[in-house]
Structures are given as structure tokens and as C-alpha cells.
Amino acid sequence: MLIELVKVAKFPWSPWLAQIRTPFGGTAVRWCGDQAAEPGEYHVEWTVDEDIAWGRNAKPAADSGPGVRPGGHCVVLRGQLNLTVDGAAVLDLDGTQILLDLAAPLPEGVAGTWVELFLEREKIALYPFQL
Template identity: 40%
Template sequence: MDDDVVLVQVEAVPRTSTGSARVRVRSDVGTAVVFWAGASEEVGGEHHVEWSIDEDVSWGSNTWPAAVPAFGLWENGGQLVFRGRLSFTADGGATLEFASALILLDLATPGPPEVVSGTGAEVQVPQSSVSLYPYLL
């Protein structure tokens, strides 16, 4: 299986005022409402998915050391919090190992200190910046 794909339960929720499709995603590590990037007829049931976060990671602002060493996902107001293992990539980006998935992240400048690579982190981003893409294996 691809490293960036995870199996989750997906159910429809009311569309946004702009008509964007949203889903409630239930995983082993938490539940949240996110944008659905697949066809509307695909909503419902189990899906392998890829997570997309369209928000730069800024250490100390929206990213910090994890409070506990366990994967997690939860809503915090209009924000989503992902807890996982943060690692840096050779091209200047980062990944968050989240349950059985890798989420690609863009780093704000300046990026997190090198010493945090491979450690637990919590990333909090606007709910509107998170999308879920169905993935066929």
C-alpha cells in the first residue's frame, strides 16, 4: 500500500454556503469534518484516502511539540489538529506521519528547528485548508 494512503469511514454532511462538498471522516485516531475532493457519488462507506493540507507549517505558531506520543485528529473551533511524527524532506518540505499515512507539508520561513525532525508534533490548521482525496488501490 502507498505510504500516504489510509483507510477511513466517510459520511456526507451539509455542503458549505459556496456549495463545496464536505464529509465527516472517522479514523482510528479521530473524527473531523473536511472538504471532499472526490465525486459526490463516492461519499459514504470506507475509502482509502490521501490527506491534503493547504497551509504552511510554522513552528510555534500552528505547529508545536506533541502533548502525548500518540496519533490524533480532532476539531478545535474552526481548526483541525493533527498529531503525528514530523520529519523533514530533502527538498525543504516536511511530512507528518499520521496513523498509517504521510501528509505532505509546506514549511513557512523560518522552518522548525532541525532537532524536531522525527519527533511528535501537533499541527493546527484552518478546517478550510484540509481536503480528503479518495484513492483507488
């Protein structure tokens, strides 16, 4: 996914965080690239290092369409949730696939719907790459 990096910063209580913008929102998440990265556009891969538990950190989205926004001490990702053949889940965030680990099977009928994930910003990482 192509994102706009606004800045990279480090606070004493957190890992390196990137303030980012996308066409559908912005937030701050863990940055796994060059700590001296200049503002600008970067292609990134998203990873989520937190198990998804329906009703705890995942719920139906009130709106359809992708979204990224801050939510207090967490980040809210809105996308379409799909299942893989091996029982994992994938969040489709505007065409970018983010692999998710499930704490328990999803309720019936959730696959293919728009959902919101509420995740600690340190548990979402961006890995920049060159095309």
C-alpha cells in the same frame, strides 16, 4: 489511508466537507471526491494547503500517537514530523505521509518528534482513490 466517510455536506460559506472517522479520531475536512458519495470506507490521500509555521500552527504534541480531532474552526492533526532531503516536511499520520510546506525552517530538534498541526478545515483536503 482508510477512513470511514460518515457524510458529505455543503454549507453556504464552505466547500464540500466530509465528516470522517479514523481509528484515532474524527473531524470534518474538505472533500475532493464525489459529492454524492455514500457513507462507508474510502482510501484517501491527504493534502494540506497551508504553510506550516512553528509556534503558529504547529507545536509539540502533549501525547504521542496519531490523532485527528476538531479544534474549533480548525482541524488538529497529531503525527510525527520529519524532514525531506529538499527541506520540506512530512507528517506521518499512522503510516500515511502528508507532504507539508514550511513557512520557515523548523527549530533544531523538532524533526522526528510528535507534533500537533492546527489547520483550517478548508485547507485540508481528502482525495479518495481506488486500490
